[in-house]
Amino acid sequence: MAIIFPGDSDMNDQRKGSDAEPTTHFGYKNVPESQKAEKVAEVFHSVAAKYDLMNDVLSGGMHRLWKRFAIELSGVRVGNKVLDIAGGTGDLARKFSQLVGPTGEVVLADINASMLKVGRDRLLDLGVAGNVQFVQADAEKLPFPDNHFDCVTIAFGLRNVTHKEDAIASMLRVLKPGGRLLVLEFSKPTNKIMSKVYDAYSFAFMPLAGKLITNDSESYRYLAESIRMHPDQETLKAMMVQAGFDRVTYHNMTSGIVALHRGIKP
Amino acid sequence: MLLRGLIASVERGLNRVLRMDGTALPRLARLQGKVIEIDCLSPALQLFILPSDEGLLLASQWAAPADCTLRAPASSLVQLALSKDKTAVLHSPQVDLSGDSAVLLDLVKVLQDLELDWEYELQQWLGPVATQLFSGHVHSRARWARQGFDSLSQNLGEFLAEESRTLVGEREAEARFAELDQLKIDTERLEARIERLSRSLDSSDNA
Numbered sequence: 001m002a003i004i005f006p007g008d009s010d011m012n013d014q015r016k017g018s019d020a021e022p023t024t025h026f027g028y029k030n031v032p033e034s035q036k037a038e039k040v041a042e043v044f045h046s047v048a049a050k051y052d053l054m055n056d057v058l059s060g061g062m063h064r065l066w067k068r069f070a071i072e073l074s075g076v077r078v079g080n081k082v083l084d085i086a087g088g089t090g091d092l093a094r095k096f097s098q099l100v101g102p103t104g105e106v107v108l109a110d111i112n113a114s115m116l117k118v119g120r121d122r123l124l125d126l127g128v129a130g131n132v133q134f135v136q137a138d139a140e141k142l143p144f145p146d147n148h149f150d151c152v153t154i155a156f157g158l159r160n161v162t163h164k165e166d167a168i169a170s171m172l173r174v175l176k177p178g179g180r181l182l183v184l185e186f187s188k189p190t191n192k193i194m195s196k197v198y199d200a201y202s203f204a205f206m207p208l209a210g211k212l213i214t215n216d217s218e219s220y221r222y223l224a225e226s227i228r229m230h231p232d233q234e235t236l237k238a239m240m241v242q243a244g245f246d247r248v249t250y251h252n253m254t255s256g257i258v259a260l261h262r263g264i265k266p
Numbered sequence: 267m268l269l270r271g272l273i274a275s276v277e278r279g280l281n282r283v284l285r286m287d288g289t290a291l292p293r294l295a296r297l298q299g300k301v302i303e304i305d306c307l308s309p310a311l312q313l314f315i316l317p318s319d320e321g322l323l324l325a326s327q328w329a330a331p332a333d334c335t336l337r338a339p340a341s342s343l344v345q346l347a348l349s350k351d352k353t354a355v356l357h358s359p360q361v362d363l364s365g366d367s368a369v370l371l372d373l374v375k376v377l378q379d380l381e382l383d384w385e386y387e388l389q390q391w392l393g394p395v396a397t398q399l400f401s402g403h404v405h406s407r408a409r410w411a412r413q414g415f416d417s418l419s420q421n422l423g424e425f426l427a428e429e430s431r432t433l434v435g436e437r438e439a440e441a442r443f444a445e446l447d448q449l450k451i452d453t454e455r456l457e458a459r460i461e462r463l464s465r466s467l468d469s470s471d472n473a
Contacts, residue, residue, distance in 0.1 A: 065270050068325075072314075075329025078299030098318050101298050180329075253267060 024162050033162055050214050051118065052089050057209055058220075064091070066258050067155060069251070070184045071095050073262055079103040080150040083174065085139050085167075086110055086157020090119035090128075096151075097128050107144070109137040110157075139167040144174045151175075155184040159230035168243040175265040181245060183261040188232040190256035198257060202227065233259045273313070273324045281321030286382040293376045295319035300369045303332035308339045317373060334365040346374075
């Protein structure tokens with residue numbers, strides 16, 4: 001099986017292998033497209049139970065501030081309809097539920113049943129109910145009507161999607177004109193020293209922490225590799241513009257380790 | 267990001283305090299959906315406050331327009347927070363309030379009316395018996411301190427006014443102020459008479 005290294009400039013998912021079936025990356029590995037979703041699902045089934053704990057440990061709690069920034073830029077108001085794709089354990093959905101109020105609607109969507117279950121249980125335990133729905137859905141083929149949502153968010157989920165262009169197009173379709181897409185995702189550090197430190201941290205500490213806490217170092221090796229294979233800030237911006245989004249901007253956070261892209265549906 | 271972290275910590279602490287008052291959250295729920303922007307001019311700092319039934323959401327920026335915007339220097343904001351007569355501060359020239367001011371005043375009223383049930387919170391940690399003993403001790407100490415402070419301020423006032431004569435007594439000062447007021451009124455009356463007299467003299471000269 002071919003290995004793709006982070007230095008490879010081609011971030012396109014539609015890579016062709018030697019056989020007939022198109023291939024895509026799964027971390028640094030190249031796998032047939034039909035297998036990626038299944039492999040990603042295995043990763044998240046494995047980490048779902050301790051997902052929040054691992055997020056706190058690996059990011060030092062920073063993921064809460066990154067998500068907070070996404071909420072600030074969402075501009076969500078009472079009565080809005082919000083779709084949180086790859087919503088995982090429901091961090092964003094919880095805040096959105098509070099912001100849209102009883103007249104609004106929040107849909108927490110995730111392709112992974114284990115993550116969705118953890119998210120649903122967690123929100124119900126916190127008393128978040130009434131205006132939140134839980135939907136198991138594929139970001140590439142969202143099962144919602146056209147022009148339905150005021151805001152669509154995907155936090156730390158896009159890099160796991162096999163066909164990112166299809167997912168972005170699908171998000172554009174379900175947004176109302178004037179609606180906002182927010183993509184919160186790991187990106188490329190803007191500082192060279194930070195980049196070196198981050199590489200060392202990702203490939204040494206993250207798998208070790210995964211081994212110690214969830215007894216699964218491979219999933220966290222995949223996390224580090226998938227971050228390197230994800231399009232950088234400018235590439236993702238270009239993809240959003242290509243899909244048809246208007247006024248696409250991005251904000252780097254923590255020296256570009258994470259970036260928040262925002263686009264408006266014209 | 268540092269500021270965002272700081273704001274998140276303040277929000278967490280503030281909401282914890284708000285939960286200690288049984289009436290605060292239902293009252294804040296009535297303000298759900300409103301966005302209040304506090305724009306501190308010096309130092310330059312923006313803060314958005316979004317009330318809801320879970321407390322307050324604080325943000326350093328907000329993409330949607332605010333319902334009420336308060337622009338003022340930090341000194342005026344502190345004065346506004348501490349002053350009992352908020353309307354007077356809001357009408358001062360340094361303070362600019364735009365949008366729906368009722369939202370801001372309602373929020374301030376909720377915060378002013380807070381009656382924190384700290385004993386309930388303490389009970390979660392220490393249990394009912396220990397909390398009762400501790401709170402009884404704290405209440406008696408607080409009562410003693412309040413009485414002591416009142417007594418001290420009264421004695422000090424009497425000493426300075428009556429014994430050392432360093433300060434003028436309150437009643438004596440009020441009498442002197444009344445005399446000064448009367449003198450001021452008399453002077454103004456005299457001034458008006460002189461004015462009228464001079465006008466009548468001028469008119470007779472012209473005739």
